[in-house]
Amino acid sequence: MxxxxxxxxxxxxxxxxxxxxxxxxxxxxxxxxxxxxxxxxxxxxxxxxxxxxxxxxxxxxxxxxxxxxxxxxxxxxxxxxxxxxxxxxxxxxxxxxxxxxxxxxxxxxxxNLDPSFIQSQLSNIVDKRKIDKRTKVISSKTKERDYQSYYQVWKNKVEKIGALNYPAAARNGISESLVMTVILNDQGEVLDIKINKSSGVPQLDDAAKKIVNLGSPYSPFPPSIKEQVDTLQIRRIWRFTNNLME
Missing domain, CATH: 1.20.5 (Single alpha-helices involved in coiled-coils or other helix-helix interfaces)
Structure with a gap:
C-alpha cells in the first residue's frame, strides 16, 4: 500500500x-x-x-x-x-x-541787347511819360489861336505829302475814312500813331501812318505852346475820296 x-x-x-x-x-x-x-x-x-x-x-x-x-x-x-x-x-x-x-x-x-535798341526803348518810355505828364489833344475844332495855328500848319504839310503818296487802294475806287491820332513832342517829332477808328481797309490805315511818318519832324512847338505842354495829340479824320485826301 x-x-x-x-x-x-x-x-x-x-x-x-x-x-x-x-x-x-x-x-x-x-x-x-x-x-x-x-x-x-x-x-x-x-x-x-x-x-x-x-x-x-x-x-x-x-x-x-x-x-x-x-x-x-x-x-x-x-x-x-x-x-x-x-x-x-x-x-x-x-x-x-x-x-x-x-x-x-x-x-x-x-x-535785344543792342545799345541803340535799348536807348530807343528808354527814349520811348521817357516820351510816353511825357505824354502822360503834360499833353493836349487838338483837332480842327480847337479854338485856341496858338493851337489852331499849329494844327493848320501840320495839316497842310500832311496833305501835301499825302497828295504825293496817295494810296493805290484809294486810286482803285475805294473811298473810306478813318480817325487817327498823331502824338508829337516839342521838337515836332512823331512819338506815336494811334488808329482810333479804322477805315476797314488795312491798306488805307497803313497809308495814313506812312504819310505821317514821311512828314516827321514837323515844326517845333512855339514858345506859347511849349510853356504849357510837352506833347500834342493831333486828332484828325482822314478821308480818301476822288484821288484826294481830306
Missing amino acids: KILKSNYFTIFFIISVLLHGTLFYFFNIKSNEVINDKELIVNILKIPNQVTDIEMIDLKKEEKPEVIKKIKQDQKKFQQQIIQETKEPTNNLTQESTPDKIVEQEKTKTI
Whole structure:
C-alpha cells in the first residue's frame, strides 16, 4: 500500500515537472515573440521617421536652388522698384522745370541787347511819360489861336505829302475814312500813331501812318505852346475820296 502511494507521488511529481516545463517553455517563446513584435513595431515606427528625415533632407536639397532663385528674383524686383521710384521724381522735376526753361529761352530770344535798341526803348518810355505828364489833344475844332495855328500848319504839310503818296487802294475806287491820332513832342517829332477808328481797309490805315511818318519832324512847338505842354495829340479824320485826301 505504501509502495503504491509512493508511485503515485512520483508520477504526480513527474507530471508536474513536465507541465511546468511545458508552460515555462511556452511562456518563454511567447515572451520572445512579444519582444520581437515590440522591436518590429518600434522599427516600423522608426522607418517612417527615417524616411521623413531623408525626404526632408532631399527636399531641402531640392528646394535650396529654388529658394536662392526666388531670393534673387525678389532682390531684382526690389532694385527695379527703387530705380522706378527714383526715376519718377526726376521725371516730375524735369516736367515741372520744362515750362521754366521754355520761358527762359523765350526771354533770351526776345531780349535785344543792342545799345541803340535799348536807348530807343528808354527814349520811348521817357516820351510816353511825357505824354502822360503834360499833353493836349487838338483837332480842327480847337479854338485856341496858338493851337489852331499849329494844327493848320501840320495839316497842310500832311496833305501835301499825302497828295504825293496817295494810296493805290484809294486810286482803285475805294473811298473810306478813318480817325487817327498823331502824338508829337516839342521838337515836332512823331512819338506815336494811334488808329482810333479804322477805315476797314488795312491798306488805307497803313497809308495814313506812312504819310505821317514821311512828314516827321514837323515844326517845333512855339514858345506859347511849349510853356504849357510837352506833347500834342493831333486828332484828325482822314478821308480818301476822288484821288484826294481830306
